[in-house]
Amino acid sequence: MLRFVLRRLLEMIPVLWVIVTATFFMIRFVPGGPFTAEKAVTPEVLRNLEAHYGLDKPLHRQYLDYLGNLLQGDLGPSFKYANRTVNEIIADKLPTSLELGLWSLAVALTVGLTLGVLAAIRRNTWLDYLCSSVAMTGISVPTFVLGPLLVLFFAIHLGWFNASGWYGPADRVLPAATLGCVYAAYVARLTRGGMLEVLGQDFIRTARAKGASEVRVVFRHALRGGLLPVVSFLGPAIAGILTGSFVIETIFQIPGLGREFVNSAFNRDYTLVLGTVILYAALIIVLNLVVDVVQVWLNPKLKFE
Amino acid sequence: MRPTTLACCLALGLIVGLAGCGRSEKPAAPAATGATPAKAPMIFRVGNGSEVQDLDPQTVTGVPEHKVIMALFEGLVTENPKDLSPMPGLAESWTISADGLVYTFTLRPNLRWSNGDPITAPEIVESFRRILSPSLASEYAYLVYNFVAGARDYYEGRLPDFAQVGFKAPDARTFVVTLNHPTPYLLKIMASHYSWWPVPTHIIAQHGPLDRKRLPWTKPGNLVGSGPFVLESWEPNKLISVVRNPHYWDAATVKLDAIHFYPTEDLATDERMFRTGQVDMTYELPNTKIDAYRRDYPESLQIDPYLGVYFYRCNTARPPLNDKRVRQALALAIDREAIVKHVTRGDEQPAYAVSYPGNSGYTARARLTGTIADAQRLLAEAGYPGGKGCPTIELVYNTSQNHRAIAEAIQQMWRKHLGVNVELRNEEWKVYIDMQQTKNFMMQRGGWIADYLDPHVFFEIWESDSGNNNTNWSSPEYDRLLHAALAAKTDAERYELYQQMDAILVDELPVIPIYYYTKVAARSKRIKGFYPTLLDNHPYKYIHLAD
Numbered sequence: 001m002l003r004f005v006l007r008r009l010l011e012m013i014p015v016l017w018v019i020v021t022a023t024f025f026m027i028r029f030v031p032g033g034p035f036t037a038e039k040a041v042t043p044e045v046l047r048n049l050e051a052h053y054g055l056d057k058p059l060h061r062q063y064l065d066y067l068g069n070l071l072q073g074d075l076g077p078s079f080k081y082a083n084r085t086v087n088e089i090i091a092d093k094l095p096t097s098l099e100l101g102l103w104s105l106a107v108a109l110t111v112g113l114t115l116g117v118l119a120a121i122r123r124n125t126w127l128d129y130l131c132s133s134v135a136m137t138g139i140s141v142p143t144f145v146l147g148p149l150l151v152l153f154f155a156i157h158l159g160w161f162n163a164s165g166w167y168g169p170a171d172r173v174l175p176a177a178t179l180g181c182v183y184a185a186y187v188a189r190l191t192r193g194g195m196l197e198v199l200g201q202d203f204i205r206t207a208r209a210k211g212a213s214e215v216r217v218v219f220r221h222a223l224r225g226g227l228l229p230v231v232s233f234l235g236p237a238i239a240g241i242l243t244g245s246f247v248i249e250t251i252f253q254i255p256g257l258g259r260e261f262v263n264s265a266f267n268r269d270y271t272l273v274l275g276t277v278i279l280y281a282a283l284i285i286v287l288n289l290v291v292d293v294v295q296v297w298l299n300p301k302l303k304f305e
Numbered sequence: 306m307r308p309t310t311l312a313c314c315l316a317l318g319l320i321v322g323l324a325g326c327g328r329s330e331k332p333a334a335p336a337a338t339g340a341t342p343a344k345a346p347m348i349f350r351v352g353n354g355s356e357v358q359d360l361d362p363q364t365v366t367g368v369p370e371h372k373v374i375m376a377l378f379e380g381l382v383t384e385n386p387k388d389l390s391p392m393p394g395l396a397e398s399w400t401i402s403a404d405g406l407v408y409t410f411t412l413r414p415n416l417r418w419s420n421g422d423p424i425t426a427p428e429i430v431e432s433f434r435r436i437l438s439p440s441l442a443s444e445y446a447y448l449v450y451n452f453v454a455g456a457r458d459y460y461e462g463r464l465p466d467f468a469q470v471g472f473k474a475p476d477a478r479t480f481v482v483t484l485n486h487p488t489p490y491l492l493k494i495m496a497s498h499y500s501w502w503p504v505p506t507h508i509i510a511q512h513g514p515l516d517r518k519r520l521p522w523t524k525p526g527n528l529v530g531s532g533p534f535v536l537e538s539w540e541p542n543k544l545i546s547v548v549r550n551p552h553y554w555d556a557a558t559v560k561l562d563a564i565h566f567y568p569t570e571d572l573a574t575d576e577r578m579f580r581t582g583q584v585d586m587t588y589e590l591p592n593t594k595i596d597a598y599r600r601d602y603p604e605s606l607q608i609d610p611y612l613g614v615y616f617y618r619c620n621t622a623r624p625p626l627n628d629k630r631v632r633q634a635l636a637l638a639i640d641r642e643a644i645v646k647h648v649t650r651g652d653e654q655p656a657y658a659v660s661y662p663g664n665s666g667y668t669a670r671a672r673l674t675g676t677i678a679d680a681q682r683l684l685a686e687a688g689y690p691g692g693k694g695c696p697t698i699e700l701v702y703n704t705s706q707n708h709r710a711i712a713e714a715i716q717q718m719w720r721k722h723l724g725v726n727v728e729l730r731n732e733e734w735k736v737y738i739d740m741q742q743t744k745n746f747m748m749q750r751g752g753w754i755a756d757y758l759d760p761h762v763f764f765e766i767w768e769s770d771s772g773n774n775n776t777n778w779s780s781p782e783y784d785r786l787l788h789a790a791l792a793a794k795t796d797a798e799r800y801e802l803y804q805q806m807d808a809i810l811v812d813e814l815p816v817i818p819i820y821y822y823t824k825v826a827a828r829s830k831r832i833k834g835f836y837p838t839l840l841d842n843h844p845y846k847y848i849h850l851a852d
Contacts, residue, residue: 031739032735032739033735036738039756040772040775041772044439045447048440049442051440051442052440052442080358081356081358082361082519083359084541089541093542148573151577155577155581159581163580163581164577164578165543165567250570250571253567253574255543266733267735268735
């Protein structure tokens with residue numbers, strides 16, 4: 001297993017290199033730059049600005065400089081936020097996105113697994129239809145609709161929460177519920193499907209025949225296999241949840257990385273775009289690796305290859 | 306049944322657990338200096354648009370930055386809260402030489418930075434040396450070097466010795482500025498624009514070379530200013546909090562104990578924060594909310610005139626817009642009253658000239674006048690009777706609901722009255738600006754918001770070599786008048802020259818004016834000492850909150 005993990009980690013290096021290179025050049029070919037503003041800067045000022053950030057050097061030189069700094073862990077200065085570096089911004093914002101992500105994941109798993117298991121064991125009853133409809137609704141309603149609706153009801157009408165912000169524990173509730181609900185819907189559908197497939201297999205019948213209780217059959221025997229599709233879904237989903245959601249962070253005014261990720265592209269903040277892309281790519285790769293390991297653990301038929 | 310019960314308990318537990326956290330406290334109120342202990346501190350909470358780039362008055366651009374910097378720094382002259390006219394700030398008085406070229410300021414006695422260190426004239430000179438350093442690459446350096454003797458040469462490296470530049474400090478309390486040419490609105494720029502506000506160079510030097518960009522001197526704990534408030538905390542994308550500056554020269558006038566600036570990038574979020582009472586004032590109000598506010602919260606809806614003009618920019622090098630008769634026909638076929646009444650709905654004023662009416666006592670006499678029939682005649686004269694043979698006009702705007710609605714209305718008007726086809730195209734902000742600055746467009750939506758309170762601000766941009774003209778239009782006569790206006794001895798003489806320039810603009814129409822902006826916001830009735838001003842600047846020291 002150790003060899004498997006090491007090999008996969010080594011494979012990560014060329015993948016990241018391709019991503020860095022593609023992003024570096026793609027963002028440069030987009031019209032407009034970090035200093036493009038409605039009130040035009042004079043040519044002299046623009047020259048001095050470009051000299052300060054090294055944008056006056058030939059593009060290949062800038063690329064090599066960037067790679068050199070990257071190897072030393074330096075993601076460079078932000079173009080937009082003058083007194084902060086990309087390292088500082090990521091260190092500052094990532095924990096917030098992680099926290100929001102963990103709360104949302106808790107909501108997604110609790111609600112999603114519950115609904116999915118209930119729907120599967122009461123297949124084709126009203127309970128199944130109810131759970132499936134809730135899940136379908138969750139998938140269909142986008143976060144930018146659900147978020148403001150929750151704010152309207154719980155913050156403006158009932159006055160239980162702040163409309164936005166990230167100050168106290170209560171400020172976690174609405175964003176986590178909004179983001180969690182969407183993922184919960186997917187988890188519920190995948191769990192239901194996975195459970196149905198497993199519940200129809202011979203070993204479940206054997207377990208029942210041996211007199212195992214329904215609880216034991218579901219939780220001990222069926223759930224482990226039924227979770228497989230959920231686990232493969234969760235890899236990329238967790239990477240998405242943890243690196244922050246632009247929509248949720250904007251609606252609820254949360255100081256997370258998701259907004260930086262999107263806004264950096266609008267601002268042509270070249271270094272911040274690269275920094276967030278690298279982080280996101282690395283997270284997806286690592287989490288996919290974790291998923292593969294967990295799948296082998298859940299499914300005895302698989303082996304590390 | 307047991308699994309069902311278990312699952313229900315789990316789900317219920319989570320919901321109760323999350324909801325049970327209860328409503329949180331707002332961020333802890335900073336200790337109020339000078340307030341009576343029985344009273345809660347008076348905190349003004351405002352939505353402040355997008356997150357600020359930085360708080361260094363010499364390197365930032367942008368309105369959210371301006372709003373915070375106004376609390377932290379002050380210029381030699383400052384703004385009257387009611388009409389923004391210049392009044393004494395760090396300087397208690399000044400004299401202007403007879404030729405209008407030399408301004409001599411006398412600083413107030415015992416002037417102090419927010420850390421208690423004295424503010425002296427030599428340090429103010431040093432501060433201007435900093436903004437003119439090429440390596441600082443200040444984006445607003447031109448607002449200084451366009452006026453001050455020798456400053457441009459120093460900035461561009463032709464003049465190595467800063468002593469030759471027109472900033473002098475004969476003694477600790479006297480500061481002298483020498484200009485290239487008389488600039489009748491210099492004091493207005495000094496009062497309203499932060500590029501002219503001194504920074505504490507002795508503090509900045511503690512963090513690194515004075516002319517180096519991105520020094521950490523603006524972080525909380527480091528930042529030292531001269532304004533009525535001092536930075537207490539700055540949590541990016543969360544909150545900027547400023548509290549009273551005990552060393553401010555006019556601290557007795559300051560009534561607020563603190564101001565909390567909330568970054569509110571999303572206007573809808575900003576508006577919801579206003580409704581739950583998290584902010585006393587929004588940064589703006591989405592147009593779609595105006596009708597609802599008129600109906601449900603008329604007392605909170607504030608619509609003030611705003612010194613800016615919304616227009617369509619023509620590329621005068623591309624047919625058919627290279628023919629001024631086509632531009633005139635298009636301009637006459639727009640029903641501006643209908644647009645402000647039914648589309649923008651924010652009490653905007655229809656614009657029949659380019660310059661803003663009633664700005665510092667100046668209103669253009671020249672006006673767009675003519676009927677639809679005149680428009681049709683002009684188009685026919687240009688060779689496109691009934692729009693026949695007229696190339697399709699591509700109209701570009703930056704992605705926004707508002708701009709699209711206006712463009713669609715005008716597209717209909719032009720099709721109906723002139724038979725001219727218009728193709729609408731939206732572009733992301735930076736692409737749109739890039740197209741504008743490389744003049745790679747046929748017609749583009751545009752706007753100009755004034756930086757300072759003088760008619761000149763609406764004329765300088767159409768000078769032939771102005772970086773903001775971007776229309777391929779140039780007129781030697783217009784340029785000559787602009788320079789003559791700068792040399793004019795009196796405002797009356799100067800305004801007469803502006804009248805001639807307005808007449809040229811209305812005739813030539815490099816841009817087709819549509820309406821003058823208004824500033825629409827939701828504002829609590831508790832806010833006092835807050836007056837509508839054309840630049841939407843509101844000096845904080847006069848503001849207080851009623852109970």
